[in-house]
Structure formats: structure tokens, C-alpha cells
Amino acid sequence: MGVFVRWLQRTFGMAKKTCPVEQECLELLRLMLDEQATEEESKYVHEHIDKCYRCYENYDLENTIREAVKNKVKNLKVPPELVTEIKNKIDL
Amino acid sequence: MGKAKNGYSDLEKRDIFNNEFMVHIDALYNFAFKLTLDEDEAKDLLQDTCMKAFRFIDSFEKGTNAKAWLFRILKNNFINDYRKKSKTPGMVDYQEVETYYNSEDGESPVEITTDLRSETIKGMLGDEITNALNSMDVDFRTVIILCDLEGFKYEEMAKILDIPIGTVRSRLHRARNILKEKLATYAASMGYK
């Protein structure tokens, strides 16, 4: 989707061009990635990033940061002795 | 905290605690650690949270969203008892922070000028991402944790944090801008390109 447009934009140096709706689009695409956007909002974002390289880049970066936070930030397991202590205190 | 309305028997209380609460114990511990950034404080915070959850178990409606209910207790505990002594950089009041960022037409504080590329993020180590997240003000860090790590929806976050959904949305938006900025600064300082 939009590969040709993106190639054109990249090739002819249009990638750095600003987008007049960049901030609105960023907000909407974040909603979309959070699965909180309406169907209409998602449709708008998809159609827009298909032809706007600037916002496509934002989308890609947002998605990557989210995945990095989700997958690379270490998750800890509660120490078993703490669970025992808690259960003892509550008298379970 | 809600009113005690259910009047569970001791057996029911144990059943709820063991079957509905304990499944979230790792997530709660993680949340406690990511708020306090200190292992001992995280342990105390978790323990306090569990004691409170058990004490007020009658105000929990069996079979409802236990995870959000527990996260809310933990977050309130943190604000009341840990925040003051916490060594984290985030000592600023919610309201103060919001006013500060809202003063600039409600837009993000600064335009991100650093060219952060997704390839750079992909090359970063877990510790580097974690450091960027931990260096954020605790209020902003919290919304990222709840949304991205724990997968809560805005509505649940609003209940956990006692703020309107609109505020969840705008705080998250700002938090994402700040995180991106931190990552960009970090990448630049490390010579990533």
C-alpha cells in the first residue's frame, strides 16, 4: 500500500516535507494503536498514511516504540517467599 | 474505596483472594517496582496492597475486573505512602505537570527535532528502553505502563487513576511525546544513527 508514493517521496526528497495535519494524525494513530479509535478514525489514519510519508514515518516509529516497551522492558516475577509471607499475614 | 456491600463469608473471601486476586500478583509486583524503582519498597507496597485488598474485599464485586480494582488500590497506596519518600525524579504534582504542558496551546512541549528512526529503536537494548521509561516523571511513566505493558483500556485507566477519560488520553499523548524525546536524546548521546 502506497509503496510507490513512498518511493516517490523518498526519491524526490519530499519525505521531510511537513504535513498540515501531522499533529491531529499523530493523535489519531496513537488512538488506533491503543485500539481506542473509532472505525472512522482508523479508516482516516489508514487512508492518510497511505499517501503521506511523513505520517507514515510517525506511524512506523510509534508502532516500534510500543513494541519495544512491550517486549524489551523486563518483567519481574514476585519472589515466592513474599507470596508466602502475604498469605501468612492474611491467614489464608 | 466503596462501601462494603457484599458481606462474603470467610470461605468466599479466601476463594476470591486465591482465585481472582492472586493471578495478578506478578503484574502487581511489576507495577509496584516500576513505580517505586526500588525492590524493598516494591515488596512493601505489594504487601500493603494485598492487605488492603483483603480488608476491603467486601467492596469488590465477585467476578468483575479484579486486576483494575487491585491496580487502583496499589496506585492509591503509592500516592499516599510512598510517593513522598520516593527517590524518583517525578516529584511534581499531577496538576502542576498538566498546567505546565497545557500552557503551550495544549500541544506537546517541544517539537521533536531529533531524527529518531525506528531502526534505531529496534537496535536498542532492553535496559536502554527501560532507562528511558524510568527517567520519566512518575505520572507519565504510569500511563505508559498501564497502557503498553498491562494493556488496560482508557476507561479502565480512568478508574485506576481517578481521572476523566479525556485526561487519560491527553496525558498518554504527552507521555508518548516525552518518551520519544528521551529515546531520541539517548540515541543521539550514544551515537546511534
Ligand SMILES: [Zn+2]
Ligand atoms: Zn500527514
